[in-house]
Amino acid sequence: MFFSISFYIALAIFGLGLIYKASTWFRYNIGVEAKEIPASVRVFKAFKGILLTFFSVKVFTLIRVFFLEVILQTRVLRQDFLRWIMHLCIYVGFMLLLLMHALEKYISSELFADYYPTINPFMFLRDLFGALVILGIAIAVYRRFILKVPRLATNAMDHYAIIILAIVMLSGLLLEGTKIVSYSGYQAMVEDYADEDDEKRLKALEAYWVKKFGVVSPEVKGPFDEETLKMGEEIHEVSCMGCHSRPQWAFLGYGAAKIITPIALGLDRANIPAVLWYIHFLACWIGLAYLPFRKMFHIFASPLSLLANAVMDKEKSDPSNIATRQAMELDACTHCCTCTLNCSAGVFFEYFPNLNILPSEKIISIKALAAGKELSEHELRHILEGIYLCTNCKRCTVVCPVGINLQDLWFNVRESLLESGYPEFFALSPLSFYRGLMRNDVVKEDYQEPLNRAREAIAAVCDLMMKKDRALPLSPTDREFKTGLNLSTQANTYSVCFGCETCTTVCPVVANYENPQEVLGLLPHQIMHSCGLGLRDLALGSNMLWDCLTCYQCQEQCPQNVSVTEVLYELKNEAVKQVKGKPREQIGRKS
Amino acid sequence: MKFALFLGCNIPARLTLYESSARAVLGKLGVGLVDIKEFNCCGYPVRNLDFRTFLLSSARNLALAAKENLNVITLCKCCFGSLKKVDHLLKKDDSLRKEINSILHREGLKYDGEIEVKHLLSVLYHEVGIEAIKEKIERTFEGLKIATHYGCHVLRPSQIVQFDDPVAPSIFDQLVEVTGAQSIYWERKLECCGAPVWGINDNLSMDLTEKKLMDAKKSGAHYLCTACPYCQMQFDTVQKMILSTRGTNHHLSSLLYPQLLGLCMGMDGESLGLTMHQLPVGIIEDYFIIPKIAQT
Numbered sequence: 001m002f003f004s005i006s007f008y009i010a011l012a013i014f015g016l017g018l019i020y021k022a023s024t025w026f027r028y029n030i031g032v033e034a035k036e037i038p039a040s041v042r043v044f045k046a047f048k049g050i051l052l053t054f055f056s057v058k059v060f061t062l063i064r065v066f067f068l069e070v071i072l073q074t075r076v077l078r079q080d081f082l083r084w085i086m087h088l089c090i091y092v093g094f095m096l097l098l099l100m101h102a103l104e105k106y107i108s109s110e111l112f113a114d115y116y117p118t119i120n121p122f123m124f125l126r127d128l129f130g131a132l133v134i135l136g137i138a139i140a141v142y143r144r145f146i147l148k149v150p151r152l153a154t155n156a157m158d159h160y161a162i163i164i165l166a167i168v169m170l171s172g173l174l175l176e177g178t179k180i181v182s183y184s185g186y187q188a189m190v191e192d193y194a195d196e197d198d199e200k201r202l203k204a205l206e207a208y209w210v211k212k213f214g215v216v217s218p219e220v221k222g223p224f225d226e227e228t229l230k231m232g233e234e235i236h237e238v239s240c241m242g243c244h245s246r247p248q249w250a251f252l253g254y255g256a257a258k259i260i261t262p263i264a265l266g267l268d269r270a271n272i273p274a275v276l277w278y279i280h281f282l283a284c285w286i287g288l289a290y291l292p293f294r295k296m297f298h299i300f301a302s303p304l305s306l307l308a309n310a311v312m313d314k315e316k317s318d319p320s321n322i323a324t325r326q327a328m329e330l331d332a333c334t335h336c337c338t339c340t341l342n343c344s345a346g347v348f349f350e351y352f353p354n355l356n357i358l359p360s361e362k363i364i365s366i367k368a369l370a371a372g373k374e375l376s377e378h379e380l381r382h383i384l385e386g387i388y389l390c391t392n393c394k395r396c397t398v399v400c401p402v403g404i405n406l407q408d409l410w411f412n413v414r415e416s417l418l419e420s421g422y423p424e425f426f427a428l429s430p431l432s433f434y435r436g437l438m439r440n441d442v443v444k445e446d447y448q449e450p451l452n453r454a455r456e457a458i459a460a461v462c463d464l465m466m467k468k469d470r471a472l473p474l475s476p477t478d479r480e481f482k483t484g485l486n487l488s489t490q491a492n493t494y495s496v497c498f499g500c501e502t503c504t505t506v507c508p509v510v511a512n513y514e515n516p517q518e519v520l521g522l523l524p525h526q527i528m529h530s531c532g533l534g535l536r537d538l539a540l541g542s543n544m545l546w547d548c549l550t551c552y553q554c555q556e557q558c559p560q561n562v563s564v565t566e567v568l569y570e571l572k573n574e575a576v577k578q579v580k581g582k583p584r585e586q587i588g589r590k591s
Numbered sequence: 592m593k594f595a596l597f598l599g600c601n602i603p604a605r606l607t608l609y610e611s612s613a614r615a616v617l618g619k620l621g622v623g624l625v626d627i628k629e630f631n632c633c634g635y636p637v638r639n640l641d642f643r644t645f646l647l648s649s650a651r652n653l654a655l656a657a658k659e660n661l662n663v664i665t666l667c668k669c670c671f672g673s674l675k676k677v678d679h680l681l682k683k684d685d686s687l688r689k690e691i692n693s694i695l696h697r698e699g700l701k702y703d704g705e706i707e708v709k710h711l712l713s714v715l716y717h718e719v720g721i722e723a724i725k726e727k728i729e730r731t732f733e734g735l736k737i738a739t740h741y742g743c744h745v746l747r748p749s750q751i752v753q754f755d756d757p758v759a760p761s762i763f764d765q766l767v768e769v770t771g772a773q774s775i776y777w778e779r780k781l782e783c784c785g786a787p788v789w790g791i792n793d794n795l796s797m798d799l800t801e802k803k804l805m806d807a808k809k810s811g812a813h814y815l816c817t818a819c820p821y822c823q824m825q826f827d828t829v830q831k832m833i834l835s836t837r838g839t840n841h842h843l844s845s846l847l848y849p850q851l852l853g854l855c856m857g858m859d860g861e862s863l864g865l866t867m868h869q870l871p872v873g874i875i876e877d878y879f880i881i882p883k884i885a886q887t
Contacts, residue, residue: 391600552743
């Protein structure tokens with residue numbers, strides 16, 4: 001009764017969870033474009049897309065991807081053999097246990113007329129499958145907790161997944177062990193199946209089971225004489241053998257039985273097998289109910305992601321289907337961290353302690369964003385910064401074992417966050433090169449805005465630069481600022497500048513404008529001079545910094561060996577540092 | 592001769608033809624390449640933002656190569672410049688080296704300053720040598736005029752990168768002339784392609800690119816030749832955008848050096864990625880000298 005009720009509750013949570021989660025695929029919007037498509041259109045387009053795919057040649061691609069990437073998981077294999085073994089053990093072992101053992105009533109009994117969980121090969125196979133899963137869990141634990149890989153982040157979600165699985169497996173294993181040694185279990189079997197009344201013959205059977213089957217009896221203990229065992233064997237052959245193989249075949253359970261033999265009687269009297277049975281099936285129900293939520297849901301979403309990405313294409317697929325796929329991909333992520341371990345920008349994390357740099361953690365933040373969670377300005381800017389600190393090298397997308405198109409995901413989220421109006425200073429770096437290449441994919445009016453906003457935000461903290469009359473105060477120079485400029489050990493060379501203007505004369509950016517000062521603010525030689533005078537605002541507030549090509553013409557040709565380009569680099573670093581943490585009111589646009 | 596191949600971020604994602612053509616050419620010349628999967632960004636894109644991140648990024652790559660005891664060959668000039676710069680700084684500055692090594696140590700890595708960084712062109716010129724290249728050439732161009740674009744970060748700061756004479760470089764021109772093509776003189780040869788500010792100030796970037804294109808075309812070039820993914824994408828992808836947004840018409844295609852050399856080594860255009868450009872390359876094979884036997 002309790003068994004069924006608890007099962008149906010878990011099943012109901014599972015079912016509702018499944019519906020809820022699948023609905024988010026059509027409701028969540030990632031990126032600017034997705035916002036304009038209603039969920040109903042997305043559902044309709046998805047069905048249409050799936051149907052059209054099934055009746056096209058693409059169906060062969062689906063079949064190939066299903067066998068190679070979903071079943072055989074070649075994408076994991078390509079990454080790491082150990083992880084492939086780990087995942088294959090867990091998922092193959094678990095699927096087989098599910099089909100043969102958990103659903104025995106519906107599958108095994110139907111398929112095999114002589115199915116009985118206590119006879120071979122089923123008894124052996126159950127433990128074999130169990131052993132696979134346990135091996136897989138052991139590798140997972142080893143990888144996550146013992147092998148300390150830098151930047152491999154393990155979070156609560158990973159713990160839950162491992163814990164639930166481990167409880168299911170261990171409780172099952174111990175349950176089997178306690179049942180093997182259980183005397184009450186033995187008695188119940190005798191009652192049901194042994195057609196014997198004779199005391200002596202029953203004792204002989206018991207002796208045989210104690211000796212050969214590991215049962216721990218309170219009265220009958222070895223050593224036994226040959227004759228008793230022989231008699232016991234005869235009865236066994238008639239009454240028991242037909243549906244009970246020797247427990248040694250259940251090698252895991254038998255191993256456990258041997259370990260607990262000294263305390264077997266106590267365990268049996270305390271009815272521990274029943275307790276373990278409750279733990280076992282309740283853990284299974286918890287696993288079932290938990291399935292649609294968090295990490296375990298990848299069982300459904302990851303194959304879909306692999307299949308969808310195999311037949312979809314940014315240029316040709318319907319934008320609403322791409323929006324749906326991107327929402328689904330968030331659920332497909334297993335937090336395996338392959339992306340992070342391969343990330344070209346992962347190393348930036350050492351000096352920018354922002355978890356959102358790491359792709360596997362970015363996904364978690366994007367999940368929160370997509371779910372419409374209220375995030376503070378600080379959190380949003382943190383996410384934007386993390387997404388911007390990406391070289392768009394596409395490695396994450398290439399290596400993702402579940403085929404998520406991460407690069408497109410970053411692109412869309414980046415654009416929608418940029419649109420939200422927070423200044424992102426990292427846009428003023430070659431990290432924007434890719435965004436420039438993709439400018440035709442950005443709404444035309446939105447493209448330039450973030451770049452202007454970042455420049456304005458920096459200018460906003462440099463008062464002096466904004467003074468129209470350019471009357472400079474005679475206040476003492478900013479010593480702190482001056483001494484700060486020696487990171488690259490050559491940048492403090494500005495002090496020997498004698499103002500010959502060679503740097504400005506050879507600068508191709510200066511040469512590009514008829515009236516360069518109007519566009520660029522201070523010119524290179526003026527910036528060097530400002531540094532010498534310690535005029536922080538002038539040096540940092542000039543547009544010239546961000547328009548510098550870093551072509552090193554100025555530095556190469558300086559007769560005084562001033563490292564002009566290095567100074568400009570350092571001023572850029574300094575400018576970013578000054579404004580990065582500032583709240584929006586101080587650096588935002590004054591309307 | 593064996594090197595660790597440093598591809599950087601752009602080539603695998605957006606310019607695979609550079610990788611495949613460089614591999615093909617280097618393979619034929621007997622240069623062994625080792626891939627180090629753990630390589631990360633060289634740090635160039637974050638140099639505007641944070642000096643230490645820039646340092647660490649390059650230093651980690653150098654340490655990874657040191658672990659394999661291999662010198663590094665780069666295809667990208669910005670990666671080259673970054674790795675060289677960081678190598679120079681860390682060699683000179685003990686306290687910086689210590690700080691960086693304390694971070695690298697956590698992964699069992701160490702920067703020790705023993706690794707040399709070379710660009711594809713310097714490997715071809717200095718290590719392989721013009722004569723050895725000539726031996727592998729099966730056919731040569733005639734009447735083909737090439738404008739070599741050196742790229743800033745390979746030339747300057749010259750004291751650090753030590754690639755060639757920064758005022759009158761000749762390595763690239765000599766390498767081009769091996770193919771029988773003529774390396775023409777053009778005024779803006781040593782200037783920036785515009786890529787460093789693409790995405791930051793597109794108008795400025797396009798101005799600079801356009802000026803270079805006009806100059807090269809005016810000087811009679813049939814093609815530009817580059818050996819850097821940023822320059823190449825600027826002259827290909829960005830030029831295409833310039834053509835469509837500014838309506839100007841000085842279309843001048845750009846080739847990567849290993850494509851040019853590969854053609855002369857007898858490789859076919861498609862395998863060298865000539866069909867993968869954004870702007871049509873045209874039929875460069877027309878410039879090949881027709882072998883005497885075929886003429887008769």
